Amino acid sequence: xVNTTNLLEVRGLFKKYKTFTLKDVSFDVPKxxxxxxxxxxGAGKTTSIKAxxxxxxxxxxxxxxxxxxxxxxxxxxxxxxxxxxMYVDDWTVSDVEKAIAPFYGNWDSGKYAGYIxxxxxxxxxxxxxxxxxxxxxLQIATALxxxxxxxxxxxxxxxxxxxxxxxICDILREFVSDENRSAFFxxxxxxxxxxxxxxxxxILEGKIVYSGSKDELIEKYARAAGSISDxxxxxxxxxxxxxxxxxGFEGMVETANxxxxxxxxxxxxxxxxxxxxxxxxxxxxxx
Amino acid sequence: MxxxxxxxxxDFMAVKSYLGLKSVLILLVCALFSxxxxxxxxxxxxxxxxxxxxxxxxxxxxxxxxxxxxxYPTLSLSKKQVVSGRYLFIFLFDISTVTFAYISxxxxxxxxQIFGHNISNYGISWEFLAVSSxxxxxxxxxxxxxxxxxxxxAKFMTVIPFAAIFALYGxxxxxxxxxxLEMIIMEFLSKLVENKLMLAAVTLxxxxxxxxxxxxxxxxxxxxxxx
Numbered sequence: 001x002v003n004t005t006n007l008l009e010v011r012g013l014f015k016k017y018k019t020f021t022l023k024d025v026s027f028d029v030p031k032x033x034x035x036x037x038x039x040x041x042g043a044g045k046t047t048s049i050k051a052x053x054x055x056x057x058x059x060x061x062x063x064x065x066x067x068x069x070x071x072x073x074x075x076x077x078x079x080x081x082x083x084x085x086m087y088v089d090d091w092t093v094s095d096v097e098k099a100i101a102p103f104y105g106n107w108d109s110g111k112y113a114g115y116i117x118x119x120x121x122x123x124x125x126x127x128x129x130x131x132x133x134x135x136x137x138l139q140i141a142t143a144l145x146x147x148x149x150x151x152x153x154x155x156x157x158x159x160x161x162x163x164x165x166x167x168i169c170d171i172l173r174e175f176v177s178d179e180n181r182s183a184f185f186x187x188x189x190x191x192x193x194x195x196x197x198x199x200x201x202x203i204l205e206g207k208i209v210y211s212g213s214k215d216e217l218i219e220k221y222a223r224a225a226g227s228i229s230d231x232x233x234x235x236x237x238x239x240x241x242x243x244x245x246x247x248g249f250e251g252m253v254e255t256a257n258x259x260x261x262x263x264x265x266x267x268x269x270x271x272x273x274x275x276x277x278x279x280x281x282x283x284x285x286x287x
Numbered sequence: 288m289x290x291x292x293x294x295x296x297x298d299f300m301a302v303k304s305y306l307g308l309k310s311v312l313i314l315l316v317c318a319l320f321s322x323x324x325x326x327x328x329x330x331x332x333x334x335x336x337x338x339x340x341x342x343x344x345x346x347x348x349x350x351x352x353x354x355x356x357x358x359y360p361t362l363s364l365s366k367k368q369v370v371s372g373r374y375l376f377i378f379l380f381d382i383s384t385v386t387f388a389y390i391s392x393x394x395x396x397x398x399x400q401i402f403g404h405n406i407s408n409y410g411i412s413w414e415f416l417a418v419s420s421x422x423x424x425x426x427x428x429x430x431x432x433x434x435x436x437x438x439x440x441a442k443f444m445t446v447i448p449f450a451a452i453f454a455l456y457g458x459x460x461x462x463x464x465x466x467x468l469e470m471i472i473m474e475f476l477s478k479l480v481e482n483k484l485m486l487a488a489v490t491l492x493x494x495x496x497x498x499x500x501x502x503x504x505x506x507x508x509x510x511x512x513x514x
Binding site: 050053054055057078080082088089090099100102103 | 292293353514
């Protein structure tokens with residue numbers, strides 16, 4: 001049965017490179033929400049996105065978009081915003097429309113002009129003369145002008161100043177205010193996701209380590225710190241990303257395991273950024 | 288078909304910067320000069336073909352620099368449509384360049400009449416067709432290189448067909464016991480030229496086979512490419 005509550009369903013994506021493997025990547029992007037795709041640099045975020053879009057071919061796995069097996073034809077229903085725009089440097093903002101619009105039957109020139117105006121872009125300005133933030137906005141304007149149902153963004157806020165990042169986050173929030181739309185947003189800047197994302201998919205070394213609601217992820221773990229002498233080797237096994245130093249230790253613990261730790265160990269709320277750091281550290285130590 | 292039309296439009300937009308007024312004026316001046324100095328229109332049209340062949344790499348160069356190969360799938364274009372669209376674009380570019388050269392030659396003919404010269408032949412000569420066919424075959428050999436290696440790696444390899452032709456020319460010129468391959472080929476060609484229908488049939492057959500092989504190779508190479 002087709003699950004129409006998910007705009008994107010990825011199952012068992014596998015892709016092997018000489019130095020990196022995407023292993024059994026599976027997740028859903030539900031309708032009406034912003035889903036954040038997090039992980040450190042080189043974790044497999046861009047590779048996963050490229051495999052989903054058909055830019056690279058996965059060796060195994062399936063992608064369902066809008067309830068149907070993915071084929072390139074379905075890409076007309078999505079808006080893509082990549083790390084750097086895939087436009088010719090010498091194109092003006094108007095040229096981008098001339099080049100891209102013919103591919104979309106439902107392209108709305110009025111909408112494009114509206115977004116260009118809203119984002120403060122100059123129609124005559126060349127792509128190469130736009131700032132990074134403006135380039136991102138140009139891609140978003142293009143993605144929104146053909147009534148895309150699903151926005152897929154790869155590191156759209158990376159390298160942007162806080163004001164520009166906040167503007168992009170606002171655009172995404174406005175986009176999903178229509179409950180039939182979704183945004184799937186990869187980043188390693190977790191503060192943007194803390195503000196905007198409803199769901200989180202966490203990828204580490206090519207493998208999905210968490211897929212679920214953002215709040216559940218943050219509630220699932222707690223930051224733990226204390227004196228090294230307070231914990232035994234059994235306790236240490238419960239600490240994820242354990243790091244000892246001269247004044248004590250720090251790490252992350254599953255909230256379900258807090259009771260198993262001595263009361264002298266301090267536990268407190270954890271941020272998404274810390275979760276990434278501790279999980280990454282744990283992954284490297286277990287290698 | 289509409290996707291191919293859109294792709295050709297996208298390719299045109301991509302190479303637009305190469306086709307500025309400066310490039311058009313340079314071609315026009317070259318065409319006028321060659322018409323006035325050679326006194327034939329075929330030479331001018333030949334220049335058009337050479338310009339078109341030299342320009343084959345433009346869409347590949349721009350695609351590589353701008354990352355357009357990653358853009359195509361997001362525009363719902365299959366790899367087959369990209370390859371077919373690129374061949375059609377190159378074909379249309381060739382036709383446009385030769386047409387432009389002919390129009391320039393007409394202008395040259397007009398100018399020559401003003402200066403009292405005479406342009407001997409305004410029609411399509413067999414020599415022009417032979418030279419054009421040779422250059423188009425070179426172009427067809429070059430295209431799969433671009434699909435396999437992308438522009439920056441392939442641009443040096445695309446000199447190979449030119450070098451091969453020069454090498455071949457050297458080889459066929461070697462004579463053994465007073466008979467050379469060149470003589471045999473020239474004899475065959477002169478017989479072929481006498482029979483225009485046969486010449487057209489042979490040229491078309493060779494071109495068709497080259498187009499087929501070139502397209503199949505490009506498809507096979509591009510399908511394996513990842514961006």
